[in-house]
Amino acid sequence: MSETASPRDIVLIVDDSPEALGFLTEALEQTGFSVLIATSGTSALNIVDRITPDIILLDAVMPGLDGFETCLKLKANPAISPVPVVFMTGLTETEHVVRALEAGGVDYLTKPINIDELRARIRVHLTNARSAQSARVALDAAGRHLLAVGGEGNIRWSTPQATRLVNAAMGNDEGLDTVSTHIRAWMKTRDSARENPFTIRRAGQANLQLSLLGTIGADEYLFRLTAENRKSDDEMLRQHFTLTHRESEVLLWIAKGKSNRDIGEILGLSARTVTKHLEQIYVKLGVENRASAAVKATHVLHGA
Numbered sequence: 001m002s003e004t005a006s007p008r009d010i011v012l013i014v015d016d017s018p019e020a021l022g023f024l025t026e027a028l029e030q031t032g033f034s035v036l037i038a039t040s041g042t043s044a045l046n047i048v049d050r051i052t053p054d055i056i057l058l059d060a061v062m063p064g065l066d067g068f069e070t071c072l073k074l075k076a077n078p079a080i081s082p083v084p085v086v087f088m089t090g091l092t093e094t095e096h097v098v099r100a101l102e103a104g105g106v107d108y109l110t111k112p113i114n115i116d117e118l119r120a121r122i123r124v125h126l127t128n129a130r131s132a133q134s135a136r137v138a139l140d141a142a143g144r145h146l147l148a149v150g151g152e153g154n155i156r157w158s159t160p161q162a163t164r165l166v167n168a169a170m171g172n173d174e175g176l177d178t179v180s181t182h183i184r185a186w187m188k189t190r191d192s193a194r195e196n197p198f199t200i201r202r203a204g205q206a207n208l209q210l211s212l213l214g215t216i217g218a219d220e221y222l223f224r225l226t227a228e229n230r231k232s233d234d235e236m237l238r239q240h241f242t243l244t245h246r247e248s249e250v251l252l253w254i255a256k257g258k259s260n261r262d263i264g265e266i267l268g269l270s271a272r273t274v275t276k277h278l279e280q281i282y283v284k285l286g287v288e289n290r291a292s293a294a295v296k297a298t299h300v301l302h303g304a
Contacts (some may be wrong), residue, residue, distance in 0.1 A: 001246070004097065006185060008133030008181050009032070009033050009034065009054045009055075009126060010033070010034045010035075010036060010039065010052075010053040010054050010055075011028055011033045011034070011035050011036070011053060011054065011055055011056075011057060011122070012035075012036045012037075012041075012044065012047060012048070012053035012055075012056045012057070013028075013035060013037050013038070013056075013057045014037075014038045014040075014041065014043075014044040014056065014057065014058045014059055014062075014067070014070065015037075015039070015057075015059040015062070015088070016039050016040060016059065016062045016063060017059070018020065018039075020059070020088075020111075020113075021037050023037070023113075024057065024113065024118075025037060027077050027093055027115045027118075028119075028122075030158065031119055031239065031254070033122075036053060037275050038236060039140060040062060040063075040064055040065065041062060041064065041065030041066065041067065041069060041073075042064065042065050044056070044058070044070055044074070045065075045070065045073055048074065048077070048080050048083075052079065052080065052083065053083060053301055054083065054126055054129070055083065055084050055085075055086065055122055055125055055126055055129070056074070056083055056084070056085045056086070057086050057118075057215055058071060058085050058086065058088065058105070059088050059089060060086075060087050060088070060089035060091055060096065060100060061089055061090070061091065062247055063135070067087060067100070068099055068100065068103045069103075071085050071087075071100070071103040071104050071105055072103050072104065074104070074152060075103070075104035075154070075156075078155055078156075078157055078158055078163070078176060081104075081155075081156050081157055082129060082133060082156075082157055083129065084106045084107075084110060084125040084126070084128070084129050085104060085105045085106060086106060086107040086108070086118075086121065086122070086125065087100040087105045087107070087108045087109065088110075088111060088113060089108075089109075089110065089111060090110065090111045091110075092110050101243075104222070106128075107121055107125060108260065109121070143160040144159055144161065144162075144224070145161045145165050145224060145225040145226065146159050146162055146172075146213075146222060146223065146224055146225070147159070147162045147163075147166075147176075147179070147222075147223050147225065148220050148221065148222050148223070149180065149183050149220070149221050149223070150219055150220060150221075150223075151187075151219040151220075152184070153180050153181075153183045153184035153187055154180060155176050155179070155180050155183075156220060158176065160256065160266075162225050163175075163176065163227055164233055164256070165208070165233075166178075166179055166208065166225065166235070168223055168227070168301070169200070169207070169208040169227050170200075170208070178200070179200065179208070179210070182210075183210070183221075183223075184202050186198055186210075197209050197210060197211040197212075198210055202240070207227070208225060208226075208227055209225070209227075210223045210224070210225055211223065211224045211225075211226070214227045233249070233252055233301055234248040234249050234251075234252045236300060236301060237251050237297055237300060237301070240300050241281075241284050241285055241296075241300075242284060243284060244266075244279065244280075245283050246269075246277060247280055247284070248269055250263055250267070250274060250277045250278065251279065251281050251285075251293060251297050252297065252298065253266065253267075254278070254290050254294050255293075255294045255297035255301065257294070260274045260275060260278070278290065278293075281293055
C-alpha cells in the first residue's frame with residue numbers, strides 16, 4: 001500500500017518525452033502529489049517563476065537547455081535553490097552522475113524508472129528539505145541576517161532579513177549578485193585571512209560587513225551580515241509610526257507581501273494575534289487596509 005502525500009506536495013516533472021511525462025504524472029497523482037509538467041528546461045524555469053514546487057524531477061538529456069544546465073540555473077535562484085532536484089536519465093556513466101550532483105542535484109535515478117523506488121526517494125528528499133526549511137524559518141524568526149554560499153561563491157540561500165539588508169546596503173534589488181561577486185574575491189584570499197570579517201563599501205550607501213560563522217558540510221559557507229551605521233528596517237518603522245516592537249515586525253512583513261499565516265509562522269504568533277496587531281497598525285498609520293499600510297511602510301524604508 002503506497003503512502004499518501006500531503007496535498008501541498010507539488011512535484012515538477014521536466015522531460016521532453018510525452019510517454020515519460022504521462023507515466024510519471026499518473027503514478028504520482030495516484031499517490032496524492034500535485035504534478036506540474038514541463039517539456040523543456042526553459043519551460044521549467046518559466047514555471048518556477050510563478051509556482052515553487054516542493055521537489056523537481058529533471059531529465060538530464062533534453063534538446064536545447066539540457067538538465068544539467070537547467071539545474072544550474074535553478075540553483076542560481078535563491079528562492080528555488082532549496083528545492084531538491086532528482087535527475088532521471090538513461091545515462092549511467094560515473095561522469096554523468098558526478099555532473100548531475102555537481103550541478104546541484106540531490107539524487108540520480110536511471111531509466112526505466114521504478115515507481116516504488118521513486119516514491120521512496122521523493123519522501124526522503126521532501127523530509128530532508130523540510131528539515132532544512134524549518135531551520136531557515138527558525139533563523140528568520142530569530143531575525144538573523146544570515147546567508148550561505150557554495151564553494152564557487154554562488155548564494156545557496158539567505159534569510160529574508162539578510163536579503164533586505166543586502167538590497168538596502170547595495171541600493172537596489174539585485175544586491176545578492178553584488179555580494180556573491182565580493183565573496184568570490186574573498187575566496188581567493190589566503191585561508192588565514194578568511195577568518196577576518198570583510199566590508200563591502202558602496203558610495204552613498206551603508207557599508208555591509210560579512211563575518212564567516214563557519215562551514216556547513218564540505219562545500220557551504222555560512223556568513224552573518226551587519227550594516228554599519230544603519231538602523232534596522234523594523235526600527236525605522238517603529239520610530240516613524242510610533243509602533244510597538246511587535247507591530248513594527250508585523251508591518252515589515254506586510255510590506256514584503258507576506259500573508260497573515262506566513263507572518264504568524266515566522267514570528268511565532270497565532271493568526272488572530274497577527275490580525276489584532278494589524279488593527280492597531282491601521283489606526284496608527286491612518287489607513288484602512290494592508291495594501292495602504294504596505295505602501296506607507298515601503299516609502300519609509302526606501303526613503304531612509
